[in-house]
Amino acid sequence: MSFTPVIPFGGYTGWKFLAKTRAAQQEAFFTSAPQQREEAYFRERIGSIGSAEALVADRRLLSVALGAFGLGDDINNRYFVRKVLEDGTLDPDALANKLADKRYLELSKAFGFGDYAVPRTRLSDFADRILEGYRMRRFEAVIGEQNPQMRFALNAERELGAIATRSISDDAKWFNVLGSPPLREVFQVAFGLPSAFVSIDLDRQVSVLKDRARRFLGSSGVVQFADPAKVENLVRLYLLRSETRGFGAGYSASTAALTLLQNGDASGGLLSRRI
Template identity: 50%
Template sequence: MSFQPVVPLSGYVGWRFLERTFDAQQTAFSESQPITRATDYFRENIGNVRTAEDLVSDRQLLSVALGAYGLDDDIDNRFFIRKILEDGTIDDDALANRLADNRYAEFSRAFGFGDQPVPRTSQTSFVDDVVARFEARQFERAVGEQDNDLRLAMNVSTGLSDILNRNSTPTGQWFSVMGNAPLRNVFETALGLPSSIASIDLDQQLEVFQDRSRTVLGTDDLSVLADPAEQEKLIRLFLVRAEAAEVSVSSGASAALTLLQSAPQVIA
């Protein structure tokens, strides 16, 4: 039996409701039959996986592995995922390092097929981490089916944590945010930036993000956002501005419909 998250409200009010009920809802979701079936299978079989080919050949294992890193949509791209895993992340020209979305590098690095002599698939701590990530990402996905803005907000903490743990320089951290599609969406909206900013030079984008962050958030130091209170400010800004944008679009569409309905009918 599948547990459907309860999301009765949208925007920041909906976020506050989700925060209050998060633990209970996440637990119920993780204990639902589809999730336990997937995670039990993963725990029982991932230890037998020694190569990237082993992983991509088992759809059930691959589903959990990809789902843990928010890459569910690549389940049918087996050759691509195998290449991501086998290349690893040590070499600059590794496929994962050449992709704008840094979730692929995080995924490849975590399994270790291309980075170390023995993959991490037999390590208990690694298995526990993947399962926990899978449960969290699938809950976010289920919430996103009702409200995608809330799903993006839920990803902020883990997404930032991964970036801060992997990058030691402020510039590297910002480039990682810019290359992480869900996080970039949150920052663009919270900072009041248009999506068209992606069309300009990367170094210029970096300057714009940092300048706007100093103006709006009071800092361009992403490590400051490791503080839950600072993350909450970012999420509040994102949700309030996202909801305002939706209202604006909806109001515009409503006004256009009203004008069309009130216009004189032309009889042929």
């Protein structure tokens, strides 16, 4: 029996409904026949996979592997995925280290094909760890089929706490946020930033995010998101803004970005550079 999520409302009202029913809906999804079949197939086969070539050759295994890191859209980019996996992560010139989207780095690190003589697929608890991530992200994806904003919100709720508690500088944490397309989307919408925001210098992007975080959430640091209440505040702002999103309407991308750069932004001119 397949699973169909129940989300009768959109926006923040829908989010609150999902919060109340999430445990029951997750249980129904995790125990659904299609999900159980995919998990059983992965458990049975993954221990025999010793190379990136073998993994990308099995579409069902690859689907779970990519899905566990939110990279399911790459299922047909087998050469690219194989390159990411075979390069590993230890060499600074490895492909995963050069990509802005750090989900590829986590994927390559998790499988270890390019880093170790014996890949991590041979470890006894490997299937459990990958399936834990796959299970949660698949639930988010199914929710997203009905309401994409809910999927982004669920992703933010899951990822932000982990980033907030990492032992790295605050700027590095903001770079981690910018390196995650789903998180970037949540912050851009929540903070009223145009799509052309991505075209400005990364250091300036961080400065803007810090300023907007201080203005809307009371603190400029990513560490605040170790507090679930702060994540909830961000999600609420994101969902409310999603319903009324219109920043830059009627303008070209470059015009919208220039408007942002010239509006003062309470940032002391940090965004005065033309693009």
